Amino acid sequence: MKILNVDQIRALDQSTIQHEPIAPINLMERAALAFVDWFADHFPATMTTKIFCGLGNNGGDGLAIARLLLEREYPIEIYVVRYAPRESDDFMHNHRRLKLVTENVRYIELSHDIPAIRHNEIVIDAILGSGLSRPTEGIVKSTIEAINRAPATVVAVDIASGLYTDQPNAPTDVIIEPDYTITFQLPKLAFVLPKNGRYVGDWQIVDIQLHKRYIDLAPTPYYFTQARDARLLLHKRDRFSNKGSFGHALLYVGSYGKIGAAVLAARACLRSGVGLLTVQVPGCGYNILQTAVPEAMCLPDKNQQVLTGQSEVESSDPAEYTTVGIGPGIGKAPETLVMLRELLRTLKKPIVVDADALNLLSENSNLLDKLPRNSILTPHPKEFERLTEKWDNDYQKLTILREFAKKYKVIVVLKGAYSAIATPDGDIHFNSTGNPGLSTGGTGDVLTGILTALLAQGYDPIEAAVLGVFSHGLAGDRAAEQRGPIGMTASDVVDSLRWD
Ligand SMILES: NC(=O)C1=CN([C@@H]2O[C@H](COP(=O)(O)OP(=O)(O)OC[C@H]3O[C@@H](n4cnc5c(N)ncnc54)[C@H](O)[C@@H]3O)[C@@H](O)[C@H]2O)[C@@H](O)CC1
Ligand SMILES: Nc1ncnc2c1ncn2[C@@H]1O[C@H](COP(=O)(O)OP(=O)(O)O)[C@@H](O)[C@H]1O
Numbered sequence: 001m002k003i004l005n006v007d008q009i010r011a012l013d014q015s016t017i018q019h020e021p022i023a024p025i026n027l028m029e030r031a032a033l034a035f036v037d038w039f040a041d042h043f044p045a046t047m048t049t050k051i052f053c054g055l056g057n058n059g060g061d062g063l064a065i066a067r068l069l070l071e072r073e074y075p076i077e078i079y080v081v082r083y084a085p086r087e088s089d090d091f092m093h094n095h096r097r098l099k100l101v102t103e104n105v106r107y108i109e110l111s112h113d114i115p116a117i118r119h120n121e122i123v124i125d126a127i128l129g130s131g132l133s134r135p136t137e138g139i140v141k142s143t144i145e146a147i148n149r150a151p152a153t154v155v156a157v158d159i160a161s162g163l164y165t166d167q168p169n170a171p172t173d174v175i176i177e178p179d180y181t182i183t184f185q186l187p188k189l190a191f192v193l194p195k196n197g198r199y200v201g202d203w204q205i206v207d208i209q210l211h212k213r214y215i216d217l218a219p220t221p222y223y224f225t226q227a228r229d230a231r232l233l234l235h236k237r238d239r240f241s242n243k244g245s246f247g248h249a250l251l252y253v254g255s256y257g258k259i260g261a262a263v264l265a266a267r268a269c270l271r272s273g274v275g276l277l278t279v280q281v282p283g284c285g286y287n288i289l290q291t292a293v294p295e296a297m298c299l300p301d302k303n304q305q306v307l308t309g310q311s312e313v314e315s316s317d318p319a320e321y322t323t324v325g326i327g328p329g330i331g332k333a334p335e336t337l338v339m340l341r342e343l344l345r346t347l348k349k350p351i352v353v354d355a356d357a358l359n360l361l362s363e364n365s366n367l368l369d370k371l372p373r374n375s376i377l378t379p380h381p382k383e384f385e386r387l388t389e390k391w392d393n394d395y396q397k398l399t400i401l402r403e404f405a406k407k408y409k410v411i412v413v414l415k416g417a418y419s420a421i422a423t424p425d426g427d428i429h430f431n432s433t434g435n436p437g438l439s440t441g442g443t444g445d446v447l448t449g450i451l452t453a454l455l456a457q458g459y460d461p462i463e464a465a466v467l468g469v470f471s472h473g474l475a476g477d478r479a480a481e482q483r484g485p486i487g488m489t490a491s492d493v494v495d496s497l498r499w500d
């Protein structure tokens with residue numbers, strides 16, 4: 001699914017109005033109805049609902065929502081924040097419609113007009129939407145502050161008032177802090193950026209049937225991967241396949257004290273459909289790996305503690321494997337750096353690079369140019385910062401991320417909530433699955449195993465990254481269902497992997 005910018009969202013509105021065709025007021029009615037359907041599914045008509053409307057189309061939505069909720073017999077109190085002399089046409093139209101149903105519309109012009117809000121009430125925020133063009137101030141700001149102070153449940157219409165859709169807010173900006181955001185048709189870039197978490201809450205998209213062809217043709221670098229997008233990427237297995245059909249992967253993982261990382265990556269790789277798996281671990285990991293992961297072949301390194309690439313048994317050429325994954329638990333020993341340098345000299349096919357392999361790259365940045373084209377790098381934000389530079393805000397981080405992926409012609413999975421996958425073409429795919437239960441040691445190792453397995457099976461590297469990150473998050477969601485987000489572990493994520 002695409003993420004469009006504010007100008008495109010406005011144009012999409014117009015395109016829908018022209019092509020469907022539909023009158024703007026009826027499109028607003030459709031949006032209000034979609035919101036009210038969601039709202040009625042979540043809140044009983046016994047709860048007092050205070051709705052705050054601005055003077056633009058977000059406020060117009062609010063007035064239509066108020067009327068529809070009155071029809072459904074919600075005890076609703078309607079407030080219009082009168083911060084300017086002019087209202088939008090559709091606001092006025094809905095204002096007239098509402099007046100036919102109720103006289104009970106109150107106006108907030110000064111602070112003392114702001115009502116007290118109690119804890120068992122619901123607040124609907126329809127003050128400002130995607131038309132935000134400057135920081136909130138005056139009575140708008142005071143109203144938002146009062147709503148944020150109140151103990152009520154807050155639901156934002158389309159986007160929290162005061163939050164920009166696709167540009168950074170200043171730290172001093174006053175913005176609604178909703179429990180829920182119900183947004184129209186498409187996700188907004190602001191929703192997937194870490195600093196905005198409290199200004200978004202749980203968010204959901206409601207479909208208001210905006211012009212599909214406009215969306216299909218609209219150029220954008222930003223995508224949001226949902227289940228239906230991921231499902232399209234999954235390769236079906238041929239009935240006459242054999243283990244040779246699904247590649248032979250080689251993992252370089254583990255060091256003394258971190259053989260667990262090797263086990264997790266190996267188990268995840270096998271659970272993700274690889275045909276054959278060989279794992280190179282330091283000598284100390286041999287017995288552990290052979291016992292914990294009997295399905296994998298094991299190459300014990302000559303060195304007991306760290307990886308050097310020199311094997312105790314027959315030496316194998318890493319270039320002969322379908323793909324290589326490197327990093328989880330390997331440490332940053334000088335011998336391991338020598339191994340990484342040698343691997344990058346010989347490997348030409350895309351590989352997966354994680355954890356300390358990334359830290360070695362950031363300390364030896366001349367190696368970045370040697371990464372095979374379309375390799376997948378999986379840094380968490382700290383690792384990415386070491387590879388690049390500090391950023392001032394999430395939008396600048398996205399710019400740095402895109403530039404990095406383009407410059408080195410690699411795919412970068414910047415991990416976290418809504419992991420951002422940057423491609424060499426400059427696109428970014430945000431992931432929709434996963435939960436805070438994944439914030440626990442070892443889940444990144446699991447991801448490396450998954451991605452290595454997908455590359456081994458011949459997935460296009462961008463598709464491997466998008467599908468692998470989605471499935472990893474989904475496994476995390478299943479593990480959280482079983483164990484709860486606090487009790488789940490990285491092993492539970494491996495056990496929860498499914499590919500159907
Ligand atoms: N784009 C779509 O697909 C649809 C949009 N609709 C609604 O329309 C909204 C956008 O409407 P508008 O473009 O009228 O924008 P808003 O309702 O967000 O804001 C409108 C007005 O507020 C002013 N303004 C901006 N920043 C301000 C600030 N900080 N303080 C005070 N005033 C400020 C603007 O100059 C503008 O006149 C969406 O968020 C959504 O709720 C829906 O009605 C239907 C479909
Ligand atoms: N709050 C969250 N929501 C969704 N996914 C998360 C969250 N926190 C962490 N994750 C995911 O968990 C994984 C953590 O990886 P990483 O930080 O490398 O952990 P480790 O090094 O311990 O294995 C990443 O895939 C990341 O996207």
Ligand SMILES: [K+]
Nearest residue numbers: 125128159161
């Ligand atoms: K709003």
